[in-house]
Amino acid sequence: MKRLRITDPDFDKAFRRIVEDRRESASGVASDVADILARVKAKGDVALAEYTQRFDDHQLTDDTDWQIAPETCKAAYDALEPELRDALDLAAERIRAYHLAQIPENRDEVDPAGVRLGALWRPVDAAGLYVPGGRASYPSSLLMNAIPAKVAGVERLAVVTPTPKGQTNALVLAAAHIAGVDEIWRVGGAQAIAALAYGTDRIARVDVVTGPGNAWVAEAKRQLYGVVGIDMVAGPSEILVIADGQNDPDWIAADLLSQAEHDPDAQSILITDDPLFAEQVEDRIDVQCAMLSTRKVARQSWDDHGVMIVVDHLDQAIPLANALAAEHVELAMTEPEPFLDAIRHAGSVFIGRMAPEAIGDYVAGPNHVLPTGRRARFASGLSVLDFMKRTSFIQLDPASFQRIGPAAAALAHAEGLPAHAQSIEVRLK
Amino acid sequence: MKRLRITDPDFDKAFRRIVEDRRESASGVASDVADILARVKAKGDVALAEYTQRFDDHQLTDDTDWQIAPETCKAAYDALEPELRDALDLAAERIRAYHLAQIPENRDEVDPAGVRLGALWRPVDAAGLYVPGGRASYPSSLLMNAIPAKVAGVERLAVVTPTPKGQTNALVLAAAHIAGVDEIWRVGGAQAIAALAYGTDRIARVDVVTGPGNAWVAEAKRQLYGVVGIDMVAGPSEILVIADGQNDPDWIAADLLSQAEHDPDAQSILITDDPLFAEQVEDRIDVQCAMLSTRKVARQSWDDHGVMIVVDHLDQAIPLANALAAEHVELAMTEPEPFLDAIRHAGSVFIGRMAPEAIGDYVAGPNHVLPTGRRARFASGLSVLDFMKRTSFIQLDPASFQRIGPAAAALAHAEGLPAHAQSIEVRLK
Incomplete structure (x- = not known):
């Protein structure tokens, strides 16, 4: 497990290493x-x-x-x-x-030009x-x-x-x-x-x-x-918990372990503004982990990939969270709403002290298939859209065709595509 | 160019060959x-x-x-x-x-259980x-x-x-x-x-x-x-024109050629219920093609990949269109609306006689980056969604947590994930 303080002189470098760490090995298969x-x-x-x-x-x-x-x-x-x-x-x-x-x-x-436009899902x-x-x-x-x-x-x-x-x-x-x-x-x-x-x-x-x-x-x-x-290629699971010092350390320890028990390559990260709280969570992880039937996997994940970052102000967690683009982000704090707005890159956000990630794994309702490995920068969780596709359509009448057809013919000629232009021009006559 | 009649004894086999023909060569790079x-x-x-x-x-x-x-x-x-x-x-x-x-x-x-649920794009x-x-x-x-x-x-x-x-x-x-x-x-x-x-x-x-x-x-x-x-890997472009005998053959010939001039591997397919009209279109393709600066490409595409299918009733085009799942589908007929409903697999549909595909390439508005190679079965044209991603979120209070938490803990135990269960149960106490 890595311990970082944002005031460390080499914090940026150490944090960058965590962001760029690929826990996915090339499989060679x-x-x-x-x-x-x-x-x-x-x-x-x-x-x-x-x-x-x-x-x-x-x-x-x-x-x-x-x-x-x-x-x-x-x-x-x-x-x-x-x-x-x-x-x-x-x-x-x-x-x-x-x-x-x-x-x-x-x-x-x-539309105003008289062109019928649409899309069918x-x-x-x-x-x-x-x-x-x-x-x-x-x-x-x-x-x-x-x-x-x-x-x-x-x-x-x-x-x-x-x-x-x-x-x-x-x-x-x-x-x-x-x-x-x-x-x-x-x-x-x-x-x-x-x-x-x-x-x-x-x-x-x-x-x-x-x-x-x-x-x-x-x-x-x-x-x-x-x-x-x-669907998106998935890598090992990950959680980022942003917690103030007012949480029960046992709750946060359990949340971090719930990610760690999935896979030795899973990653659990805690960011807090309270160094004493961080120590308490670490202690509770040791105690709880020893009692888990999954302790071998959880221990290895936490030892190899676990991270605790102590910041001066909780606001400093926001750019860190956006760089991590984690699959799961917990906001265990009194005023989580501004964090929900400011954290742009996350698979799913768990707001407040009563939303442990595991509730989302089972019964909350949103999908638990989420982008991993920093892919929340560009990817979304599984949804009905993954099982649907969209067909666009257009329809013109002679009047609307006269309005926009000449521009299409001009562009087709400019692109060196005379049959494109021809298919417009025969209808403009 | 292949000519098929739906009444041919080996029509199904010949049509199946067209559907399964991959015009995309493995690149070896x-x-x-x-x-x-x-x-x-x-x-x-x-x-x-x-x-x-x-x-x-x-x-x-x-x-x-x-x-x-x-x-x-x-x-x-x-x-x-x-x-x-x-x-x-x-x-x-x-x-x-x-x-x-x-x-x-x-x-x-x-929701009715008191759970806050949402998604941010x-x-x-x-x-x-x-x-x-x-x-x-x-x-x-x-x-x-x-x-x-x-x-x-x-x-x-x-x-x-x-x-x-x-x-x-x-x-x-x-x-x-x-x-x-x-x-x-x-x-x-x-x-x-x-x-x-x-x-x-x-x-x-x-x-x-x-x-x-x-x-x-x-x-x-x-x-x-x-x-x-x-975005989706794209192959050679393709068009399917479904046309009754009431069209000007010059218009439909131009539409088929506009696809053919893109690429020797492009494909233009006409389905019509009027054998005489099919012959007229074929003649007009020859005449128009000879005058194009892109004639070499267009001719090769039409000769190698062009298809004309004569059906008894235009309705018979619907299952054929769904099997082809073409990038572009033109409905050049008097009553196109039932065809728009029934053709489930198409990148974009061009409705009626005044909607040549080229108008969609330039000025109609919908995207011209569309799924090719039968991929309209599962893929959509480029859209703003390709440049966005969705973050789901959940929030519970103690009352809603009591309502759905126990089910989550039961499932976690059943899946052999005790830390998941623990993160729920510490909050249920």
């Missing part, structure tokens, strides 16, 4: 992934079965080897303890409500969602990806997920039932992304692929970008 | 581009000067070698013939008006725009990229453009003046994209890079996707 994609494109289901046998020790023969039926998902949902079922239902309902308000409005207007026909197997297989992540797709109006939503040795995750299946997933395919890795992008005899092609995955999955998405739409 | 990016990242301006000398025969020494001053752009604008200046001004004004209405609204609401700090040199250097393209960035509120807009042997394009400079471009750098190719993404001593890093370019530029954008935001 590009050529292996390219081979897998090419093989699935050429051989389809045969290649899928081979890779699934090799990587997941799962044999794809009968239909039930390939797919998990909707009834299985419903049964998993019905078998949940009531408290968990209610929690998943509440999460789904709140995520749905938040994303419903994201649906963009169509435009259809006639429509969902893609089909979306694919990657759900990791094993430890990182989270029902909350399924809800956060699947619900925006369904709210957007996507008719066919196909999940791909590896089931090592045939094992499935009951919570994820229950979440798929709640979210209305249409198909679940028991394939994973780069080969699953290839199947979604190219299509095979069994798995029909989709238009957009989203969802988290390991280095192979991320590289497959990167290579297929343009063949299908994809 | 990936490793060369990777070398250039690495070298610019390591050596900055020194590498830029070396590449610019080698590829553009232009020496970067003094400031005026590196940059084109705003005064030079203003002088280029002032020197335009009045007709052209007015045409550029009209185009800019109409593009600006259309894109202004794209600015998304922020959200800030309190903000522009990126800086955007970079690639402008090709030589033949494909179009002032209209500069306006279509630069104006949405400025409408979005981007404070710093930097153009990079190669100036082979020092040559510049007066029309492009005039367009840069109109659009309010802040910097113009005389560098091009993959090295220019690297400079924008990584920053050098002279050229500050940007957040988003847009604009057309050759295979090297496209590959550089693809490799740097994630380091910066980029």
Whole structure:
């Protein structure tokens, strides 16, 4: 863990190093992934079965080897303890409500020149969602990806997920039932992304692929970008907590650890104007961490990537936050509103003392798929827009054509495109 | 040129071949581009000067070698013939008006559970725009990229453009003046994209890079996707004209040729329910094409990629159009409105007989940067959203926290993330 004070003579340099630190290692799997994609494109289901046998020790023969039926998902949902079922239902309902308000409005207007102009937003026909197997297989992540797709109006939503040795995750299946997933395919890795992008005899092609995955999955998405739409490539998670000295150190310690327990490469940063408070938080992190079942990961993340910055005035946190462009920013202070306005680059902001980041991971409503690795400078969290596209349109009548057509013809001639000019001029006669 | 009739016994197969035909060749420049990016990242301006000398025969020494001053752009604008200046001004004004209405609204609401939820849209700090040199250097393209960035509120807009042997394009400079471009750098190719993404001593890093370019530029954008935001990778242009027999064949021939003259790999497709009309259009294409200064390109595109499909009823064009997901779709018919509704996948639709595609290239207002190569299935034209990003936010008070906190804690425990649960539970006490 790094301790910085803004009054340190080399603060700027040390802070710059933190901003520029890439916690994402180049994966070196590009050529292996390219081979897998090419093989699935050429051989389809045969290649899928081979890779699934090799990587997941799962044999794809009968239909039930390939797919998990909707009834299985419903049964998993019905078998949940009531408290968990209610929690998943509440999460789904709140995520749905938040994303419903994201649906963009169509435009259809006639401008002063008499030209009809507009735009129509429509969902893609089909979306694919990657759900990791094993430890990182989270029902909350399924809800956060699947619900925006369904709210957007996507008719066919196909999940791909590896089931090592045939094992499935009951919570994820229950979440798929709640979210209305249409198909679940028991394939994973780069080969699953290839199947979604190219299509095979069994798995029909989709238009957009989203969802988290390991280095192979991320590289497959990167290579297929343009063949299908994809969500932003995601790196290790990160949180920036800006806290005054009036917080309970136990609360802030828990918030920092909640990020750290995700991944040894995750990053938790505290900025405070109270050096004593910083020390108290550090102590509480040590105490709490020792009691976590995830302590190994959390400890490593905090030791390797944790940062505590003490500033003289909390306002000094604003330019630091904008440089960090963090995925999550907590504003644990008495007057957070000016900070919400001034921090321009952040995936999501958690305002005040009662908004720990974990509430946003599950039940607040906004999406928890957010830009990492300083990408909040230019990228946004997942939304219904990732599952929709816009078609613009124009219509003219002879009068409006006479008004703006000559300018188009002049520009076409100037650009050396005579057929463009011709298509205007034949209509001006 | 291919002629198909929907009644042909092998129509489905032939049509499928057209849909799946990739006119984009794999460029094979990936490793060369990777070398250039690495070298610019390591050596900055020194590498830029070396590449610019080698590829553009232009020496970067003094400031005026590196940059084109705003005064030079203003002088280029002032020197335009009045007709052209007015045409550029009209185009800019109409593009600006259309894109202004794209600015998304922020959200800030309190939901029934008492949770404050919202989202703030903000522009990126800086955007970079690639402008090709030589033949494909179009002032209209500069306006279509630069104006949405400025409408979005981007404070710093930097153009990079190669100036082979020092040559510049007066029309492009005039367009840069109109659009309010802040910097113009005389560098091009993959090295220019690297400079924008990584920053050098002279050229500050940007957040988003847009604009057309050759295979090297496209590959550089693809490799740097994630380091910066980029617009969709673009392929050769295409048009689908759906026309009844009541059109003037000369008009439709000109429209098809206007697409063909862009690029030998461009594609023009006509669907009509009138076989005689199809023949007339074909004749008029031959006559018009012979008179074009761009006839070589237009002829090659039409011969290699042109398609004419005769259907029995115009309604049969709808599923064909959805499968093609064309960049541009013209509806040259008496009752186009049902077609606008039913064609779900298209970059932009040109409604009625008085809306040739070229009017949209220049002065209609909607963006002419549109998804190609069937990507309208999942992608949209360039808009102000490409230069903005969204920060979501949440705020709870103790009462709303008690309402939804327990569900979050239950889910965190179920996902095996105890620090997540802890950060909720310390606040529930």
